[in-house]
Amino acid sequence: MVEGRRHTLRDIAATLDLSVNTVSRALSGKDGIGARTRALVRAEAERVGYVPNTLARSLVLGSAMTFGLVITNPSNPFYAQLISGIELRARAHGYSLLLAVTDESEEIEARAAESLLRSSVSGAIVVPVQGKVDPWRRLGGVGVPTVLINRDLPDLGYPFVGTDNALGAYQATAHAIARGARSIVVLEEDLPITTIEDRIAGFRRAMAEADLPVPRGSVISVPTRRYEEAALPWQPEQAYRVARRLLRRPALPDAVVVGNDYFALGLYRALHEHGLKVPGDMMVIGFGDYPFSEFLSPSLTTVRLPAQEVGSTAVDLLLEQIESPDAEPRKQLIAPTLVTRESTGPAIPRSRIPLT
């Protein structure tokens, strides 16, 4: 097919005895060129296996037809799906993806932002570590459209897509209540992000609407860790430990709403070890609907997050922002769906008298 050096417009121009310019126009489909010439050029380009040099093109155009994608951790199934969704939609519009993994580190995040800047990306899609806004303000400041995913940085006023975490947690909690739970506990990661605040708010709202108390100790933090172990079952493990402590309490909750489905796994194990049955002794509601959750026993009731949709929406918002930079940045919350499975019913938790 091809070997050796890459051919350039100039090569083609030389062999065809045309100007570089003509060849460029012929190939780029612009008009103002003879049909014959165009065919000729196309044929020659085909023959030598011409591959345009994006670098050169981008340099003159000032932008690289590339999106930066900054993600905290691909081993989180939500982000894995997100990557797929974004990649698909971006590629459909002709953009490549420059990927950076921050692992919740502000330092890595800052470097990633800088790197995107150097690379003249056409835009950035970011799951911010959420702590520093500077790196992203800077990026936006020099005119790189940026959309935030999952965790908003309201100060920036950038476009944003996320799932409605408050709603998700509300649904989860309300469902547990409807199934007879009166005392409910929440397990969340200990990250200082709006995601988690929102969920806790949703939980509280559901409890309040049902006139149920939320005593101290109803919201439990699960410590998390950094990248090196991200690959490992660190999250279930940590949740397991926290759950074991929880199960030593004198009064156990009827239901536990957890921050992600990995936590549900850890909780399952702790409950199993204590000989407690799900949902009979305790209901469990997950968050995320990871690929395995449907297949656990008992299968896990969980809040399904539309990761693909979040991803493709992010790309759409970015394209909007690129096409009309002065348009009002849109913020979009995508509603999650509660998926009801065995872990919340139909059994009635023991603290309630059977109703039927």
Next chain:
Amino acid sequence: MVEGRRHTLRDIAATLDLSVNTVSRALSGKDGIGARTRALVRAEAERVGYVPNTLARSLVLGSAMTFGLVITNPSNPFYAQLISGIELRARAHGYSLLLAVTDESEEIEARAAESLLRSSVSGAIVVPVQGKVDPWRRLGGVGVPTVLINRDLPDLGYPFVGTDNALGAYQATAHAIARGARSIVVLEEDLPITTIEDRIAGFRRAMAEADLPVPRGSVISVPTRRYEEAALPWQPEQAYRVARRLLRRPALPDAVVVGNDYFALGLYRALHEHGLKVPGDMMVIGFGDYPFSEFLSPSLTTVRLPAQEVGSTAVDLLLEQIESPDAEPRKQLIAPTLVTRESTGPAIPRSRIPLT
């Protein structure tokens, strides 16, 4: 910090009344420049928030300090970890990552290869769809070092890292045999890739060494699907269906070795529905040691694949190839580890007489 347009070397040169060249050298740390001048330039660059333009730099250098990463499906936990591993190591060496997702499509793969070529990547790390070698031969042909991951394309003679699938399957099978299994079945994806051939070979070897027969129907194909559903629990679901059929056989195997831990999930469900106990009625051995596998009940005995290590090794091989293009391309198989858990013991399958 900065606002408006990006500053260039020329801007700095102008305000400092120096030549562009001098500024370039001052900033790039080359020698042959006065300490005073250098400090001056550095200070000014800092002041205006100078960000080098990688595009321009890459154009003249002919390579973009970027690796192309081509992956079939990020929702596979193995690849998710792989991405992390590669990203980390690549970034440590100053390379960015251009990501492409092929979802096992030869067509997308071909486009991805083309795209990397246009982008003048310094190298490529590829999980090939395995069917066509052309796209990668072309890439290598024009001098882009390429390393293959997980699925080798021996015709190309490129560097390769993967896990020793034959060994993994051998270990899994031998373990089941050691635990008393005599009749063993394998469930694998129906992809035409060496990965799977190797595993089946490993399985056969273990069986042969134990003088156990491998009747027809011992290797079962699980149909798979494309990207759109990759995010969804498609693999457990398909394995579940296949497993249901398996369980209708007159004689059930003592153990099932599956191609990935998702399959084990599907199998678990089918067994559960049939009232069969793991490992008592049937042992299950997974492949991959996904983050959830340790936390299933029963916890899953599985072949752990060192995804991170495969990833970082891939980067190392690529760097080797970049530094010494004429060196013999290395092929490296990383040994997986069998992780023994509840799903294979200590109970004895019913077809065997208890030994102790």
Next chain:
DNA sequence: GTGAAAGCGCTAACAG
């Protein structure tokens, strides 16, 4: 329709 010239921002080669 096509060509010539200029320039994107940077680095490399060679002067001075």
Next chain:
DNA sequence: CTGTTAGCGCTTTCAC
């Protein structure tokens, strides 16, 4: 030590 010149491969004026 520093400046000048040239050029990476492409697109965009602007002539002809």
